[in-house]
Amino acid sequence: MDIQKMLNEYFDWLKTETTTHQINEYYEITTPFLNHQNDNIQIYVKSNPDGTIELTDDGFTVNTLKAAGLNFTKNRKAHLDRILTKFGFSLKNSEIIGITEQKKFPEKKHMMLQAILAIDDMHNLAKGKVTSFFFDDLVEFFDEQDIYYAEDIQFVGKSGFTWTYDFLFQRTKKKPERLCRAINSPSKAAIEKVLFSWVDTNPVRRDDSKLIVIVNDTDKFSKNALTAFGNYNTDVILWSERNSQKSIDLLSA
Known part of the structure; x- marks a missing residue:
């Protein structure tokens, strides 16, 4: 098994399947990763006056879960907070938000994708028969x-x-x-x-x-x-x- 070849193929796929589109002050990044609705995960990025970079999902992840019937009870909110803390993000008005230095943007974007996928996995908790995490x-x-x-x-x-x-x-x-x-x-x-x-x-x-x-x-x-x-x-x-x-x-x- 040629590990390096496999990694190169993965990175080539990731680069080819990722697109960007400017919307006012934000750049919309569409990734090849899918949420539970088979929609491509999108991240919005802008530059702040102090030179830092802000990343957000525009509230799509949490609001999609709510629309699917997920009720964020105390325990589920604690689970959400645990995921956000693990990957270094915060929640503001349903938006997943992260701030980073420009040189650390690739790593922060990578961590945000992991956070979004982990939070999106909570859609299973919308089913009434799920009683625990x-x-x-x-x-x-x-x-x-x-x-x-x-x-x-x-x-x-x-x-x-x-x-x-x-x-x-x-x-x-x-x-x-x-x-x-x-x-x-x-x-x-x-x-x-x-x-x-x-x-x-x-x-x-x-x-x-x-x-x-x-x-x-x-x-x-x-x-x-x-x-x-x-x-x-x-x-x-x-x-x-x-x-x-x-x-x-x-x-x-």
Whole structure:
């Protein structure tokens, strides 16, 4: 597997599929990444008088979730705030906003895309049958099983971009370092995002480092969507099979 070739192809695709359009003082950046409605994610950028750069989604992400029926209860608002804090953004009148220096714009834009995708994933919580947050369920499960972990770990990939992983299971005498991503909604965009981050992160970690993906299969979906992980030396754990001995062995020290 030619990792560098794959990264170059990814960056070429990202550059080719990204377009810009000026709207008054803002530049509208249309990315190839899709939200849960299969709309391209857009970011709006402008230069401030002090030389800093402001990024915003113009309120589209949160307002789309509200239109889909998501009620931002106290717990859901706390979940939203946690995502914003993780990626370094704030919320003002439903707008996701970030300020950065011009030289740090590429990294800030990259982090904003991750934030938007993570917040957009909350659309599943609009369904009445969802009673708790997948992330919180995972933490509770780890604690019950005495599985030791660290949360919200960031790594700089070979490209220089920073990627956030939900959990890290540390290396032991018996187990390698294991990075973990939780996928609440196994959409094509969510799976591609995880794979892109792993392809970029893997070359700068230990040779025996592994990726574990935990998928919420509470709702039915095509298991064929997960076959791509097999091509990238990735272990997949379905939430419904979390208590199996195989799953426990993958996660434990």
